[in-house]
Amino acid sequence: MTTASVEPSLSRVAEGRGADDPESAFLLFTSYKDRVYSFALRFVGDKTRAADITQDVFVKLLTRLGDYRGDSRFETWLYRIVANACIDDLRRAKRWLPWLATENHPALAANGDFAYQRIENRQRSEAVQRAISNLSPSLRAPILLRYMEDLSYEEIGEVLSISPGTVASRLNRAHRALAKQLDGFREGF
């Protein structure tokens, strides 16, 4: 779905008819659901929690769309809601479910054509997810925004309310931590 096809529904929902106009709201949902869900899944590493986060994000999005004033890109505003929801979820999980280990979900494994390739891909995906899960939330968010959404340093800074210099510093620290953990894996392993 291109941005151009989303904008009309966005403007219609933003006029305050989001809750009463299921068609445009559903269009918005289908346009962004995979992005939101994938980000949440990578962030928390758990499919159930990622689904919950996605649901919360869209409820917030559709009920508070009137707060979006258009002074930044819609995606930036959306990622800010998603990142905050993910960080809140991690904080809640840390407080209430300290024993809950991050699930290494099979859904993240790639579908290879051959059995051995599938195993290798799966191992690599799990290692990347494990390494990302080991990052602190403040390092995890910039990495995901950078590599999943291909945002610039300025856009990441806008999403996370930090300066581009801080984004660069956090990415640098995250890179070093990830390189250390993923030392045994190579692209095209």
Added chain:
Amino acid sequence: MNPQELERLLRSELTRRESAPVELWSGIRQAMSRERPGPRLWISRRWLPWAVAVPLLATLIFGAVSVVQSISRNRVEAALQAYVSRVPDTAPTTITAAGLPVTAERTAMIAGQPVTQLVFYPEGNRTPESGVSLFIFNSRFRLPAGRSGSMQMVPFQCSKQVCLAACRRCTEQAIKTVVASFASAPLSQQ
């Protein structure tokens, strides 16, 4: 692993999107029906706390100033009056400034107002007829006409700013004033 390899690995792994379960939509619709957006506020959420706090603070300040002004405007004139009643003939000789035993103290209600009543007895004569009563009350209080009788008024100033009834300090001051009055002019002659 060098930075280029890491970047390639992250891009190859993280750019793949996962499909969100479609059934999420029904959950979103249900949640939205529970969580209808409220009416649009005339002010953004960012300034909402200020919009509440500023009038509240202004009201509190205005209220505090009003209370202080009201108190200062209605400051009680603390000039108290002490009435001495039932002055016996023997009083000038038996009641002296040095030894004035207060033998009874109570709060009497006269015309619905609290009045401190002190009773003195001359030394060696504790009959009810020989007692001297000292009534202390606020200057705004007026004795009923029939009660004034043989009473003598001894006005004095209370040291407190706000004294609605006879306070302890007023009582002590009243005794001193009355005792000084006794010493300078015998009661029987007043």
